[in-house]
Amino acid sequence: MYIVQIASECAPVIKAGGLGDVIYGLSRELENRGHCVEIILPMYDCMRYDHIWGLHEAYRDLWVPWDNGQVHCSVFCGWVHGRLCFFIRPHSDQNFFDRGIYYGSTDDHMRFAFFSKAALEFLLVANKRPDIIHCHDWQTGLIPVMLYEMYAYHGMDRQRICYTIHNFKHQGIAGADVLHATGLNREDYYFQYDKLRDNFNPFAINYMKGGIVYSNYVNTVSPHHAWEARFSGISYGLGHTLELHQGKFGGILNGIDYDVWNPEVDRYLPHHYSSTTFAEKQKNKQALRDRLMLSDDHDKPIVAYIGRLDDQKGVHLVHHAIYYTLHRGGQFVLLGSATEPGINAYFQHEKYYLNDNSDCHLELGFNEELSHLIYAGADMIVVPSNYEPCGLTQVIGLKYGVVPIVRGVGGLVNTVFDWDYDQERTPEERNGFVFYQTDPHALESAMGRSFDLWYNNPDLFRKLAIQGMECDNSWNLPGEQYMSVYEHIRA
Numbered sequence: 001m002y003i004v005q006i007a008s009e010c011a012p013v014i015k016a017g018g019l020g021d022v023i024y025g026l027s028r029e030l031e032n033r034g035h036c037v038e039i040i041l042p043m044y045d046c047m048r049y050d051h052i053w054g055l056h057e058a059y060r061d062l063w064v065p066w067d068n069g070q071v072h073c074s075v076f077c078g079w080v081h082g083r084l085c086f087f088i089r090p091h092s093d094q095n096f097f098d099r100g101i102y103y104g105s106t107d108d109h110m111r112f113a114f115f116s117k118a119a120l121e122f123l124l125v126a127n128k129r130p131d132i133i134h135c136h137d138w139q140t141g142l143i144p145v146m147l148y149e150m151y152a153y154h155g156m157d158r159q160r161i162c163y164t165i166h167n168f169k170h171q172g173i174a175g176a177d178v179l180h181a182t183g184l185n186r187e188d189y190y191f192q193y194d195k196l197r198d199n200f201n202p203f204a205i206n207y208m209k210g211g212i213v214y215s216n217y218v219n220t221v222s223p224h225h226a227w228e229a230r231f232s233g234i235s236y237g238l239g240h241t242l243e244l245h246q247g248k249f250g251g252i253l254n255g256i257d258y259d260v261w262n263p264e265v266d267r268y269l270p271h272h273y274s275s276t277t278f279a280e281k282q283k284n285k286q287a288l289r290d291r292l293m294l295s296d297d298h299d300k301p302i303v304a305y306i307g308r309l310d311d312q313k314g315v316h317l318v319h320h321a322i323y324y325t326l327h328r329g330g331q332f333v334l335l336g337s338a339t340e341p342g343i344n345a346y347f348q349h350e351k352y353y354l355n356d357n358s359d360c361h362l363e364l365g366f367n368e369e370l371s372h373l374i375y376a377g378a379d380m381i382v383v384p385s386n387y388e389p390c391g392l393t394q395v396i397g398l399k400y401g402v403v404p405i406v407r408g409v410g411g412l413v414n415t416v417f418d419w420d421y422d423q424e425r426t427p428e429e430r431n432g433f434v435f436y437q438t439d440p441h442a443l444e445s446a447m448g449r450s451f452d453l454w455y456n457n458p459d460l461f462r463k464l465a466i467q468g469m470e471c472d473n474s475w476n477l478p479g480e481q482y483m484s485v486y487e488h489i490r491a
């Protein structure tokens, strides 16, 4: 099958969070199954060019119809750790992708509407006719709309679309100007509730809603979050739309790429280890302490948090976890970046306050290399999210023998099974600690059980960590599930 992934990220060349990991890992899995996969991405100025091999101009003159005119683009092509990627580079005064950031400009809705249009135009003029176009998140929500309403009439009527929602919070809200810029026009038509009109803002169109309405199949990234999206109001106003389209909506759990996230082969680790050589993990713990200048006078457990510092992630509980860990005699390592100035200031203050504490290190920013060492060196990882479509840090943690302590929401429910209380799993299948409420006591109840096990029964704690390493969270099963979706919609 010929599959084209269109997205705003692909790790490690463009990565702000889990979306990047998924685009890379899923594409690799599909290729391993013998399919032809290509990835279309924006060509940002700030992406990691050192992870692209053989970058060259593949298509010099792509003229993209835009705003009653045309924008001249080039398409570059290169291999990102074996994956064939096409990067779209517009030459326009708006400098859509030359902003030094991936997201966060005031005209993001225009930048990604343009990217969507350019990606389709590239497929059209380069005569690429994939069986499946797989689009991801709000940034590409207009692709199914434009494919069905415009490009189908230019000979692209056999392409089928799978649309994956990685986060309902960001939906792509815009005014009628986007309809005119993309050439969709027909305001009266698209501003209907069964088309693109936002369910709550009558003056806006909603890209993600467009993606849901026009795609052949829609999924979010875990079965439990798919259920939450429909029944618990977590879908930020799209529940009714999902209800109408329930026949083509489901949840497929993300996997992780075990060639990238695997302590046996991880190229960023000073010491490799597996579940059978678990003692070697201790050397990475020492390397992490040395690197972050943490004290090593006692063997204290290291608790980690890795992730965006965003409301979604339960930042008040992340903050509480730092002090609870110190209170229980552990060490805490945080690696996170905040885009919201208030949250950033909050953690900057905390970093300053804890600066001289040799049991704590807060690293504010994005650092892929350091994240690998933290997974390898930590003993526990906290994921106290308010909601979590899938969550990758707990799954990566499991593979690195880090015991996850998570809130029981979204994909965390599908991947972490409580050591003491999970009734549906055998004791051998349990791999972490789960709490449910959003108050500090709930977090403490789960962290406390983890600390108790660490201090009182280290052999059992090691057993729990090793059980986690043996869970299969590879792309094998999700790859199979995506293939059945593709086959279903193609038929």
Ligand code: ADP
Residues within 6 Å of the ligand: 016, 017, 018, 019, 021, 306, 307, 308, 335, 336, 337, 365, 366, 367, 368, 371, 390, 391, 392, 393, 394, 396
């Ligand atoms: P998100 O909601 O951000 O997609 P996920 O848990 O699904 O969260 O995925 C997070 C991914 O991003 C993981 O690979 C994690 O290691 C990585 N990550 C998050 N924050 C950082 C950071 N500050 N530095 C390095 N890697 C990070």
